Amino acid sequence: MLSISIVIPTMNRLESLKRTISHIVSGNVLPQEIIIVDQTQDETIIEATQAFLKKQCIKCIYLHQEQPSLTKARNYGMDWVSSDLVIQMDDDVDICINTLSTIIDIFSNNNVAMLAGINEGYNSKPQSFLGYLFWKKNWFKRKIGHVTLSMYGRFPTHIDSITDTEWAMGFFSVYRTFLIRKWNLKWDEHLINYAYPEDLDFSYSYYKYAKQEGFKCVMSNRVIVKHNVTQEWRIPSQKHTRMIILNREYLRYKHHGNNFISKLATEWADYGEFLRRYLKHEAPNDLREAVKEKKTRIKEIRKGNIFC
Numbered sequence: 001m002l003s004i005s006i007v008i009p010t011m012n013r014l015e016s017l018k019r020t021i022s023h024i025v026s027g028n029v030l031p032q033e034i035i036i037v038d039q040t041q042d043e044t045i046i047e048a049t050q051a052f053l054k055k056q057c058i059k060c061i062y063l064h065q066e067q068p069s070l071t072k073a074r075n076y077g078m079d080w081v082s083s084d085l086v087i088q089m090d091d092d093v094d095i096c097i098n099t100l101s102t103i104i105d106i107f108s109n110n111n112v113a114m115l116a117g118i119n120e121g122y123n124s125k126p127q128s129f130l131g132y133l134f135w136k137k138n139w140f141k142r143k144i145g146h147v148t149l150s151m152y153g154r155f156p157t158h159i160d161s162i163t164d165t166e167w168a169m170g171f172f173s174v175y176r177t178f179l180i181r182k183w184n185l186k187w188d189e190h191l192i193n194y195a196y197p198e199d200l201d202f203s204y205s206y207y208k209y210a211k212q213e214g215f216k217c218v219m220s221n222r223v224i225v226k227h228n229v230t231q232e233w234r235i236p237s238q239k240h241t242r243m244i245i246l247n248r249e250y251l252r253y254k255h256h257g258n259n260f261i262s263k264l265a266t267e268w269a270d271y272g273e274f275l276r277r278y279l280k281h282e283a284p285n286d287l288r289e290a291v292k293e294k295k296t297r298i299k300e301i302r303k304g305n306i307f308c
Helices: 014-025 043-054 070-078 099-107 177-182 198-212 237-256 260-279 285-296 298-302
Strands: 004-010 033-038 060-064 085-089 112-119 172-176 216-227
Touching (some): 004 099, 014 043, 033 043, 033 070, 043 060, 070 198, 085 177, 099 112, 099 216, 112 198, 172 198, 177 198, 198 216, 198 237, 237 260, 285 298
Parallel strands (some): 004 033, 033 060, 112 216
């Protein structure tokens, strides 16, 4: 049977982490190891986290990282993985009793290289057609998970079976360990702090290698988890806006270079974000400042000097 390691970066979210691990250890199949990469600076929380992990019935590897960085944390945790499959997940996710056994079943097909988790309630959400208008979604790829030329990741309008995907969300995604190491893939550490959208960048790179070698990357309605999006600690909205604009330009250039259509698509998508804010009666000041910064620092940003 395939073995599974789980890597969970965390920072200042002890209660969320406790809930996440309680769901993992309640499963009908247990992982070989859980690797926690803690970026917390508060000694009280660190000690409480270590004490909690020592009480668990399975192997928990506790790693502490001084510099807060989601991409560094994912890479650090990956260095310790010893299983056939690795789940990269957030610290605020509930999984089902049969989640790991279902993953093993899906990966028993040797052609599957990556599995993207689906968030609970996804199929019931209304679909916005503004995304197609502003090239944040691709109409011709609407039935699969896809990455647009403007570097937005989108899932299908409905998922009721095994479905192809070009990317996976970071809150829950599964990879074959030997392929990550064979292709020498790393989470891009130019994307610092919260690192939006490090998951799209890594999984899309993984998908492109997998496609070249004839592997499939999929999502399944059998693997549905609940991403709680905890408010225990979250990044300020203004900083998040800067990452949406600046980080996406960096990734657009990384994956598409000077492709004119991708540059046009990205600019058009930014205008679409202004319209979305207007329709929701949200102030666009932070968005305006981020777009202005992108234009004035474009060469630096494309080199990875993002400073978010």
